[in-house]
Amino acid sequence: MATIKDVARLAGVAPSSVTRVLRGHRYVSDDLARRVAAAVEELGYRPDLVAAGLRGGRSHTVGVIVSDIINPVIAQLVDALETALHAQGYGTLLANSHGDPARDVENVERLGQRRVDGLVVMSVDERSPELVAALSAWSGPIVLADRQIPGLVRANAVLSDHRRGARALVSHLVDQGHRRIGYLGGPTGSTYVWRERTSGFIEALEDHGLPRDPALVKSARATPDAGRRSTLELLDLPEPPSAVVAGPNPLLSGTLQALHERGIEVGRDVALGCLDDVAVAVLHEPPITAVNRDITKVAQVAAELLLAQLTSAERHPRTVVLPVELRSRASTSRAFGNAEAARPPARASAERR
Amino acid sequence: MATIKDVARLAGVAPSSVTRVLRGHRYVSDDLARRVAAAVEELGYRPDLVAAGLRGGRSHTVGVIVSDIINPVIAQLVDALETALHAQGYGTLLANSHGDPARDVENVERLGQRRVDGLVVMSVDERSPELVAALSAWSGPIVLADRQIPGLVRANAVLSDHRRGARALVSHLVDQGHRRIGYLGGPTGSTYVWRERTSGFIEALEDHGLPRDPALVKSARATPDAGRRSTLELLDLPEPPSAVVAGPNPLLSGTLQALHERGIEVGRDVALGCLDDVAVAVLHEPPITAVNRDITKVAQVAAELLLAQLTSAERHPRTVVLPVELRSRASTSRAFGNAEAARPPARASAERR
């Protein structure tokens, strides 16, 4: 690899002049610029970003900590984030915590050692003292995506209105005549996402004057197996729910399995809605009602907030809450409570495009 | 952030001694080791990996170039890769090409500038001269995952036996009595994956003495929309296929949409098999026969090959071909050609766990 010295030597100038030309400083003669450009061209010189970063104090790299990259919602977020950061010349150092809160902490520390300029955090757990400590020790800007850490005033946040999403879904189900609604949530308390969704669910029940039956509210690890077990527990209740709100994505497949095992048909025997609008929801037959949000937008805002602080145009952290939207589909189209009024399954083709 | 000098000062030793203690060199007195350890502890010192990398010539970072992180197969690969690399102290710099071959090239160059020690490549296109040139210009070790670049002798490769997978699927369909089998492939010619699968498909037809009807073989960009259109084209043939082999994952959802639109039921009206065993295949009702492979294993081998070269235990690049396995499910269980012999749908519960 050619270095800046090689270029300087070939062009017959000082290394600092090469820098000046390359970085477009004022006060460079056309002649110098030309000679440097020619030398750069001839040697195929590309500046070493690591060395530049060491000197300049900024690595132009952002660390992204995710709980689980296999989750399609997160994969989409990482995709959009990488795109936005890349467009501004930032590299994306990915750190996957793989569902393990201990790795959240480890990842913060390791990314710090790698001198990332900023951090986007979608950790497994948001409230563990170790994580909060690690993030507090980190001096650069932070954007929490779908996470909330009250003690960390320095952090930006991009949140989605999960509470409203859960409420909208429940209201929709109540409108269809459902009175007993089961809830399959992720690990409550561990992230903003699940705290908000669970609160929204409970609030909606209260709004509609429905009793709150603890047996109908499940919280499970986000795995298919846990989803299957929790679903079976709901189905085995003396008075099983007529509608189910399913939460985390990896869990959803377990729910579908459980229903299938019992010969219970979605949309006919039970209404089903999910809190993340994933491919499976749209492809399922019948398509599943879901709370949708613009994930690309979430990522873009996250990138914006971070870049605003990195380019130091912005001194104060901000919190942005983005809207969510209920997409009603055939899985919740049959009205309960007054069978005569049962509507025909909604035409789903528009949704399926 | 405390630097090595701070530690040295506090411990009353030279910076180089701090290094020696930290890196476990021989010839360090217990006393020195103790003082350094105490100072490190007190200051909470963590070595700056960027600076260490600059000096040492190795960044302990690996660049991973992927065609599209949203594809679940790739997300899984990235997950396992990051885990394996992380375990060896390597960071993962993610570069997503987003389906754009030009970004493949850009990504190789940018990762080079970021001084990654090695490259794992799952590019959009594997044969573009620009990409080959960029990879050839790069001096470090390379592992191609599911990609093959004949001109690049320096590269390791981890391949899956996609040809055999496609053949197995076709043979299975022929066994069920199918004579007209449609094929929905990805962009043929652009990657090893699709060249092999398409070849396997054609070979299998020949093996079974079936005519090769070009109208039955489609190649499409890996998007739901393209999948839908290609599927409709197959269905609209004067003599439509009784079985369909669907390829890329993002395309599969389009295929399912198209079948649904036409009121064609998978497993009853048409047999369907897919070449990647994704969540949708297992969750679909009926479950869809698919070619399965151990993606974690692919990633682990990729990491191994790369690390072998990085730690320079290994001087010569290697190519590893991993097996694939057909998972027969209900979507292809009905025998065609002799309707009387139609088997009952396979019990799918074992698969669905």
Place this chain on the structure above:
DNA sequence: TTGAAAGCGCTAACAA
């Protein structure tokens, strides 16, 4: 066994 010095590749400050 430890310290001093040099330098990885780049850039910013200072001088000319």
Place this chain on the structure above:
DNA sequence: TTGTTAGCGCTTTCAA
């Protein structure tokens, strides 16, 4: 307008 110098934080000689 350009060159010289110094130094980012670390590690590796070399010398003591």
